[in-house]
Amino acid sequence: MKLKLIALAVTAALATTAQAQISDKVVKIGVLTDMSGVYSDIAGQGTVEATKLAIEDFKAQAKPDFAIEVVAADHQNKGDVSSNKAREWFDREKVDVITELVTTSTALAVMKVAKEKNKLALISGAASTRITNEDCNDVTVHWTYDTYAVSNGTAKAVVKQGGKSWFFLTADYAFGHSLEKDAAEVVTANGGKVLGAVRHPFPGSDFSSFLLKAQGSGAQVIGLANAGADTMNSIKQAAEFGVTPKQSLAGLLMFISDIHGLGLKTTQTMYMTDGFYWDMNKETRDWSKRYFDKMKKMPTMVQAGMYSAVMHYLKAVKAVGSDDTQKVMAQMKKTPVNDFFAKNGKIRDDGRMVHDMYLVQIKKPEESKYAWDYYNVRATIPAAEAFQPLSASRCPLIKK
C-alpha cells in the first residue's frame, strides 16, 4: 500500500512537471508566407531567413534546454490554402506558432484556426487593421505595421508640409479602399481637403489614364492607395507624363524593396512611412548586414519585424518554461519588446504590437552615397501616435 502511494505521488509529481514543460521538448515555428507571388520580395524567403537568424541568436544568448525547429510553406496569397496548411501544421506536425502571413486574407484565415486550436499566430506582413479590430482574438499578435500606421504618418506629414489638397489613386479592392479611407480621414482631420479619387482595377499595368485624371483634378498631392507593382508603375508613369514634380506623390504603402526596384531617379523626394530602416544606427546596421549576407538584399520592415517577433516569442517560452499558448502570450504582453527593431514596444490587449514608426523622405540620387542608401529619416512617429488609439478600437476584447 505504502509502495503504491509513493508510486502515485511520484507519477503525479512527474506529471505536473511535465505539464509545466515544453511539449515533446521541441518548439516548432511555422513560417507561412508568399514564396513566389507579388509579395515574395517584401516577405517570402527573407522572412524564413530572419526567423533562422532569430533562432541562432536566441540559442547563443539564452542556451535553451529545448530544441527549436522551423518549417516553411508557400500560402500563394490564398485564404483556403493557408487555413488548410495551418490545420495540418497544428494537428499533425505539432507546430506551436505560425508566423508571417502577408496578405490580409491569409492572416484572417490562420488567426481563426489558431484560436480554434489554441495556438499562436504572429503576423508580420499583413496590412489590414481588421486583424486587431473586428477580427481580433487573444492568440494573435500583429507585429510590424498596419494600414492605419503607414497612411497616418505619411498623410499627416505631407499635409503639414503644405500639401493641402489631395486626390487618390486607389486599387479597387478591400485593401485599397481601407487605405484610402484611413488616409482621407487623416487629411481632413489635419485641415486638408480631398478633391476626389479614381479606382483602378487590380492588378493594373497602365495607369496613364488614371494619372491624367489626377492631373486634371489640380490637387497638390496624389495619394497612391495601392501596393507593390501597381504603386511602382503609377510612380514610373507619373514621371513620364509630367505629373511629377508639378504635383507630388504620396505612396501610402511602400517598402524599401519598391524603392530599390524603381531607383532613386523616379522616387526621389517622395515621403513614406516605414517601420524599419537598416541604416538607422549600429544595431540595425549590424543585423541588416548579417541578413544581407544571406539574401543579397536589405531587409524590409516585414522581414526585420519577423526576427523581432520570433525572438520575443522564444524569450517568453524560456521565461515561463512552457509552450502553453496562454502562458506564453501573457508573458509576451507583460514584457516590453526591446531589440534592434523596436524600442519599448508593447503588445496591447487587441493584439497590436505598438512601436515607433518612421517618416522618411527618399533621397535624391546625388545624396545616396552607397548601395541601399535610400532614406532621409525626417521624423520618428512615437508609438502612442503611430497606431490607432485603443479608444477607437472595434475589438471586442477591449472593454470600454
Next chain:
Amino acid sequence: MTDFFGVPLPALFGQLVLGLVNGSFYAVLSLGLAVIFGMLNIINFAHGALYMMGALFTWMFMEYLGIGYWWSLVLAPLSVGIIGIAIERLLLQWLYKLDHLYGLLLTFGLALILEGFFRHLYGVAGQPYSIPDELSGAINLGFMFLPKYRAWIIFASLAVCLVTWYVIEKTRLGAYLRAATENPALTQAFGINVPLMVMLTYGFGVGLAGLAGVLAAPATQVGPLMGSNLIITVFAVVVIGGMGSILGSILTGLGLGLIEGLTKVFYPEASATVVFIIMAIVLMFRPAGLFGREK
C-alpha cells in the same frame, strides 16, 4: 470649354490617345498570336511569357553588356525568336496533329516555367529601365502632354503591323505561307519546305511578342509577372477579331484600346472588364469573331 457627356473634350482626346497606345500593344501581341494560330493551329499561351522575356532581355543587355535601347530593339526580338524556334523544334512540332488543347496546355506550362525561372533569378519587384534620351520629354498637343516615348510606341507598332500584313497578304512568301496553312500536304508536293516555313513563322510570331516587350520596357516596370497580367486581355482581343485573322487582330487591338480608354473616362472600375463584355457579345452574334470566317 466644350463638354462631351460632362467630360471636357481635351481630357477625352487625351484618354483616346492613351487608349491608342495600349491598343498598339494589343495589336502587336494579338498579331503574333494570330499568325501563329493561323499557320500552326497552336494557341500560344506562352506569348505573355515571351513578351516578358523581350522586356527582360532589353534590361539584361543594358545591365550586363551595356547595349542600349536601339540595338535591343533588334537583338531582343531576335533572341526571343531563336528561343521560339527552339521551342517549336523541340516541343511543338509533335503536337500539330493533335487537338488544340495539347498545344494550349504545353505552352501554358512553358509560360509558368519561364516566369518561375525569372522570378527565381530577379524576384517580383521588377527592374527599372529608362526611356532612351532621344525619346524623353513630351510633345504638347494642345489638349495634352504626350510623352514622346508613347508616340513612338504607336508609330513603331503600326509600322510593324502594316509590314507584317503586307508580307502575308501581298507577297509571294506570304502566298506560300497561306497555301501551307490551307493545305500543307499539297503545298509540300509543290516543293515548298513546309516544316521550315512553320518553324520560321513561329519564330517570327514570338519575335513580335519580344518586340512588344522591348517597347514596353521603358514604359512599365520590367518584371517576371508583366506578361501574365496582359495575356488574358490579348487573348480576348484575338477572339473578338477572329482567330487567325491578320487584319482582324490589328484592327481589333487598336479598337479595343480605344474603347478601354473611353471606359476609363466614364467608369474606370469597369475598364478591366469591358473587353470581356465585348467578347461575350461578339461571340453571341458572330461566333467566329468580327473578321474570322466560319469553317
